[in-house]
Every structure is written in C-alpha cells, then in structure tokens.
Amino acid sequence: MSEHNDQTPILEARDVRKTYRLGRVDVPVLKGASITAARGEWLAILGASGSGKSTMLHLLGGLDRPDASRGGKKGGEILYKGQPLRKMGARRLDRYRAADVGFVFQFYHLLPELTVMENVLIGAMVLHGRLGYRKRRDEIRARAESLLKQVGLSERLRHRPVELSGGERQRVAVARALVNDPGVLLADEPTGNLDRASGGEVLESIASMRDEGRRTIVMVTHDATVAARADRVIELRDGLVVQKSASGGVGRAAAV
Amino acid sequence: MYQGLLTRKYLTRKIMPLLSAVAVALCTAMVLVTWSVMGGFLNTLLTSGRAMMGDVKIEVSGVGFPYYDDLIERLEAHPDLVAAAPAVEWFGQIGLPHGRVAQAAVWGVDPERYARVTHYTDALHWRPIDTPTRRDTEGADPRLGPASEYFTGPGVRSWDSVLQRGLSLTAIDERTNEPVPGIALGIRLSGQSRPRPGWYEPTSRFAEDFLPFGGRVTLVVLPSDTQGRMIEPRARIVQVVNEIQSGIAQVDGQTAITRIDLMQDLLGMRGGERVIEPGGFRVDIDPVTGDERFVAPVTVSEPSRVTTVFVRGRDGLSMDAIVEATRGATEAFIHANSDRPQGGLLRYLTLATWEEINAQFVAAVKKEIGLVLFLFSFISLTAVFLVWAIFWSMVNEKTKDIGILRAIGASRRGVAWLWLRYALSIGVVGSALGLAISYLIVRNINEIHDWMDTALGLSIWDPSIYLFAKIPDEVDPLHAAVVGLGGVLAAIFGAMVPAIRAARMDPVRALRFE
Ligand SMILES: Nc1ncnc2c1ncn2[C@@H]1O[C@H](COP(=O)(O)OP(=O)(O)O)[C@@H](O)[C@H]1O
Ligand SMILES: [Mg+2]
Numbered sequence: 001m002s003e004h005n006d007q008t009p010i011l012e013a014r015d016v017r018k019t020y021r022l023g024r025v026d027v028p029v030l031k032g033a034s035i036t037a038a039r040g041e042w043l044a045i046l047g048a049s050g051s052g053k054s055t056m057l058h059l060l061g062g063l064d065r066p067d068a069s070r071g072g073k074k075g076g077e078i079l080y081k082g083q084p085l086r087k088m089g090a091r092r093l094d095r096y097r098a099a100d101v102g103f104v105f106q107f108y109h110l111l112p113e114l115t116v117m118e119n120v121l122i123g124a125m126v127l128h129g130r131l132g133y134r135k136r137r138d139e140i141r142a143r144a145e146s147l148l149k150q151v152g153l154s155e156r157l158r159h160r161p162v163e164l165s166g167g168e169r170q171r172v173a174v175a176r177a178l179v180n181d182p183g184v185l186l187a188d189e190p191t192g193n194l195d196r197a198s199g200g201e202v203l204e205s206i207a208s209m210r211d212e213g214r215r216t217i218v219m220v221t222h223d224a225t226v227a228a229r230a231d232r233v234i235e236l237r238d239g240l241v242v243q244k245s246a247s248g249g250v251g252r253a254a255a256v
Numbered sequence: 257m258y259q260g261l262l263t264r265k266y267l268t269r270k271i272m273p274l275l276s277a278v279a280v281a282l283c284t285a286m287v288l289v290t291w292s293v294m295g296g297f298l299n300t301l302l303t304s305g306r307a308m309m310g311d312v313k314i315e316v317s318g319v320g321f322p323y324y325d326d327l328i329e330r331l332e333a334h335p336d337l338v339a340a341a342p343a344v345e346w347f348g349q350i351g352l353p354h355g356r357v358a359q360a361a362v363w364g365v366d367p368e369r370y371a372r373v374t375h376y377t378d379a380l381h382w383r384p385i386d387t388p389t390r391r392d393t394e395g396a397d398p399r400l401g402p403a404s405e406y407f408t409g410p411g412v413r414s415w416d417s418v419l420q421r422g423l424s425l426t427a428i429d430e431r432t433n434e435p436v437p438g439i440a441l442g443i444r445l446s447g448q449s450r451p452r453p454g455w456y457e458p459t460s461r462f463a464e465d466f467l468p469f470g471g472r473v474t475l476v477v478l479p480s481d482t483q484g485r486m487i488e489p490r491a492r493i494v495q496v497v498n499e500i501q502s503g504i505a506q507v508d509g510q511t512a513i514t515r516i517d518l519m520q521d522l523l524g525m526r527g528g529e530r531v532i533e534p535g536g537f538r539v540d541i542d543p544v545t546g547d548e549r550f551v552a553p554v555t556v557s558e559p560s561r562v563t564t565v566f567v568r569g570r571d572g573l574s575m576d577a578i579v580e581a582t583r584g585a586t587e588a589f590i591h592a593n594s595d596r597p598q599g600g601l602l603r604y605l606t607l608a609t610w611e612e613i614n615a616q617f618v619a620a621v622k623k624e625i626g627l628v629l630f631l632f633s634f635i636s637l638t639a640v641f642l643v644w645a646i647f648w649s650m651v652n653e654k655t656k657d658i659g660i661l662r663a664i665g666a667s668r669r670g671v672a673w674l675w676l677r678y679a680l681s682i683g684v685v686g687s688a689l690g691l692a693i694s695y696l697i698v699r700n701i702n703e704i705h706d707w708m709d710t711a712l713g714l715s716i717w718d719p720s721i722y723l724f725a726k727i728p729d730e731v732d733p734l735h736a737a738v739v740g741l742g743g744v745l746a747a748i749f750g751a752m753v754p755a756i757r758a759a760r761m762d763p764v765r766a767l768r769f770e
Binding site: 061063090091096097098103105109111118123126127128129130133176177 | 262265666
C-alpha cells in the first residue's frame, strides 16, 4: 500500500482474459479487457447481455480470478490500489471482499430468512467476527440504521425481504454493500430487474452513497440511460473494452 | 457470529432441520432406552443374584460339613466381613392341597442370621403395607385390609405378626400351643396366586385353604448318609408362615425356605450321641477268667452338619477383598478342625462368589447387551445418513446464500462452520429431545408394558423367562451423557460432507445458481 498515491487508480483491470470451459470447448469471454477506475469516480460499463459484464465485475470483486497465464498468453491482473489480487492469500482476499469492495447484484441476493436490518448487519458480522462485532455493536447498528434511513427504509427494519418490493430490496442491498464503508461499490445491473421509477430510486440511493466523491462506483448495465448517470461510460464488446465517453451522458455516448 | 444468527433463523424457519433433529432424537432415544433397560436388567440381575445368598457361598453340597459354628465365628470376627449364616440346601417335594406336588429347592436357614446376610426380610410378601402395590389395579390387595380377616390361628393378630412368623419361620401349633417350624414358600410355588405374565396378581378369590393363611404342606426330602447313599425318604407336615417375593423368578417359583433344625432333623445332619454297637446293654464273658461283666453300648458323639454358609462382606468393599477375607478365615477353620471327627469332610469345602455362581448368565446377558448396543448403534448410522441427506439438500437449496456470504467476504472455513454449527444445534436439540423421550419411556416402561398387555394383549416381558417381575426403569446419567454426545456427534458427522461441499463451492457459480 505504501506505493499507493492519489494518482494510482483505486481499481484496475489490466489485459484481463477469462475463458470458460464448456465441455471440450473453450469459450473466451474476456480477451484482454482493461479498465481503470479512479478514486471517487462513478464508472459505468455498458455492454450487451452475455458480453461478460458480470464476469468482469466478479473479477474486480475478487470472487473469481482471471485465466492463469499459460505459454505466451497472459491472464492479466486485477489491481486494487496498485496491488495485484492474484498475490493476495485467501484470507486477505476474503477481507478484500468484506471491507474494500461492496457488491450489489441484479437479483438483490438478500438472505431471505433475515430481516432488513440483519441483512445489513451480516456484512459487518462477517468482517469483524464475534468479538470484534460485539465490541463495535452499537456503532455498527447506528451505521446500519443511518444507511437504511439514507435509502428510505428506516420504517422497514424488521421486515423480511419477501415483504418488500423489488426496488426496496435493491436499496437494502445497497445499504448492505456499504455497511463496512468500502472504498468501491460494484453494482451488477442494479436496476436490471426494476421498473423505471424504482430503478430511478435505486440509482438515487447509489448516487447518495458517493460520500462527497470519496467512494468509487463501478456499475455494469446494458441500459445506456442508466449508464448515463455515471461520470464515465466504457463499453464492453467482443471481450474488449471500448472507450465511450470521458464524462458520461447519453447523447455523447450515442455520438461515438 | 453470522453463523449463529443464520443457524437460529434456519432452525426456526424451516421444516428440514426439524426432520433431522427428529431423526437424531429417535436414534438417541432408541439407543438409550435399550441401554437403560438392558443395562438395568443386568444390574437387577446382579443385585438380585446377591439378594438371597450374600456375597460368598461356602459349601460342601450333599453330605455337608461339621463345625460350621466355628467357621461362622471366625468369619464374623474378620473386620471385612459383616455376617455369616448356616444353611442346608436340598431338593425336595412340596405336597400341596388337592394332591398336587411341586418340586422345589428347600433351604433350611437360621432366619435371624440368614436375614443379616441376605435381603430375606424385604423378600417376605405378607407384611404390613399402607399403599396399594403397583399393578394392584383392582385395589384388592388383601394386605390393605385387617389381617384378622384371613388368619384365625393362634399368635396372629396383625400383619406385623404375620411378618414376624416369616422372620422366625415359626408357627404355633393349634393343639399343643407349642412353637413348631414353619415354611415360607416362593410366592408362585403354590400356584395359588394366579400369576399372569408380568405380575403377581392380588389374590382376591382365595380358596378356603389359601396356603399363606395358615395352610399346611407336606415337605418330603430324600436324605443321604455321610457316604452319599440314599436313605428312606422323610416327610413332615409343616405350616406355611409366609411367602417369598424376591423378584427372582427362580426363587419365587421353585424355592421354599424353612428352619435349619427341621432340615437337619430330616436329613440326619443333626449331631448328637449315636449308638454304633447295636443291642443295648449286654453281658460279656471274659474268655480268660470266665467272669461275667456288663458292657455299655458303644456310642459316638456326632457333630451337626450344614451344606452351606452364606457370607456377607462389608458394603463398598471389593469382591476380591471379601473373597480374600473369607478364604483366610475358612483356611484357618479347616486347619483347626480337620482332625476332629468327620473333619475329613472339610477337605471338600468350596467357595464361590455370587458373581461366579451367576457367571454364565451374567456373561450371556453382558454379551447380549453388547450385541444389542452394537446393532442399535449401527442402526443409528441411519441418523448420520439422514442428516447427511437432509444437509445435502439444504446446502443445495441454500447455494445462493453461500454465494452471497462469500461475496460479502465469508471465508470457506466460515461457510463450513456455518453448516457444522447448524448441525451442532440440530444435534443438541435432537439429542436433548431424544434423551427426554427415552427418559419418559424408560421411567414409564412398566406402565407402557401394562397398557400394551391390557389394551393390545401384547406381553413382551415374561418374568418366567426373565428373572424379574419388573422391567428396569432407571436411566444411568452416564449412559445418557454418552448417548447424547453420540447423537450430537452423529449429526456433526452427517453434516461433514455437505459442509465441505458448501465450503468448496465456487462463489460465482453459487451466485448464478437458479
Ligand atoms: N460458469 C460458466 N460457464 C460457462 N460459460 C459461462 C459461465 N459463466 C458465464 N458464462 C458465459 O459467459 C458469457 C458472459 O456472461 P456474463 O458475464 O454473465 O455476461 P453479462 O453479465 O454481460 O450478461 C455468457 O455467454 C455466459 O453464458
Ligand atoms: Mg450479467
């Protein structure tokens, strides 16, 4: 971390390749894609369905690894604050997912047995373990409550996910992703399953979590209007990243 | 931390974990019930094997041996031995009313000394009681009414005096008003108490001559002389003074206990002067002087004999120590008496503990328990497999949760622990339930058995096959602990593979799982 400074991108994908194996056939999904997300930036990755957006996000979040380098083909690197994830041990990588990045998924992925509040708290429980959690309990609860208030759900703390609408669930997911105050929020089609109005509310929630520009957001979507909310839009096509816009916006994105 | 939260939620919101808890509960209950009943069976067997004979039996069967009072004195002088009692053990016939005959082991005992060595006092059936006996469904136990309703003979005023007659084995002869030896029959020997499998039914329909209430039986024994040759059978009519309910089927069904002096009389074991030169006084002529002189008959003084001495050791002392003490006293006794008349019989003295006497049976039962436990533990693998199957499907069902947990930073180890912890809770809940169930079953097993008997006509426990009237109904806390722990381990064991599978899951695939 010592070599890290403000100019270093907080999250970077360098020539990343990802190949799935279907039976005997290799299916290359990412073929050397590179992404750079600067600190505090809201970056949108636009791409058609099946273009590898989720795959890219999973790689960025340390849930999956790029291809291993074989022969002349390099698998590429994911770097967090200049540090390659590949070099992190399992423990560090778990911690990375718990503390440094937060995930929001298209299908909310809340735990159905837990209440809204518990769904948010569980992220902190995973990070801190029993003792650490006990020690910071009040502080964590206060943060969870404030996050839920921020996404407009302070009246629903004891409800279970089935009792919420899709938009509300997704806003819980946003709060959960941020309970440990990660530097990066990774959102995989956060509005993909929602109508325009609810989707708008979710985007509002995400926007409100930028924390005066200190939090980086990497959001993937197939919807150009959604992508337009970001500062910058890049496009994933044929396994490669195509730069679209320096500052985002539908009009300019469409003009390229 | 989160494992605890999720475990709690999964447990209360799903039916599957309940099923696995029930599986664990049933298996632990099954094993513990078996263990308790079979273990209790062995224990009852052991303690009742001791109940009517004490710890150690010294005997010369058949001819018996003399000078037993000296032996008893030496035994009782030993600090490790509490009491010793002489007995004559023989086989005989009991002539019952209406010409019926029962074969029986007939023991002649000195009742006071016998009661100090054994549980004789507790075994006497006709005695004062103030609450109805278990199984006394009709509330018709005659012992709850006044004794005078049944006894008209001299010396009987209350149930307490009936008990006393049993404790002294003495009746009062109606014509002479003299004390005479009485006999206590095993409660099922006379066949008059109409036993049903499982209990001794209260006798509400007495025949006129119901034996325990002053009836008489004919005791017939076949004596032998000191060389073991049979002599003429001897018979004596004796009054029944009580009945014996020891809980040991063999004793209750085939044994009669009477006074030792009566048995010694009948069997020629009572000592005294005996004429060996027949013809009484006669006149002899001195061949040298031709003088006539009176010659007295030649007599010998014979010692009394018994076949058996029962010995009881100090409570809590090991069997080895008791045997050691008994052996020492016996050897000193033999040494001091072997040169006296008939002292040669002492060479044949044998010494056996109650465990040795019951050894074959005890070993058989122990083996049986081992086998049953093994089988049931084996069956309990069912619990392991059930938990395995249920956890496998729960892990499947919760695949997405696993992916989510990994995405928010849970480690593989943490996910494995989630399932193991879950299994632990199910094991604890299941085991606790199982222990509670088996406690209820075991404590009420006799009632359950009675109910099955009356409602379904099913009688599994037959006291003429087993040795006891009552099914053991104690749960050993140690056994309960072992079985409970086993249940918990079975649950954890069953969850092991599914937990490993959950831990190894690729989080991305888990998240994409539909
Ligand atoms: N585990 C897998 N095995 C094989 N192919 C996969 C696997 N996961 C994803 N793919 C394929 O990779 C491609 C990219 O998937 P994904 O990253 O989900 O695209 P997107 O999120 O842009 O719709 C798709 O064609 C998908 O079928
Ligand atoms: Mg996708």
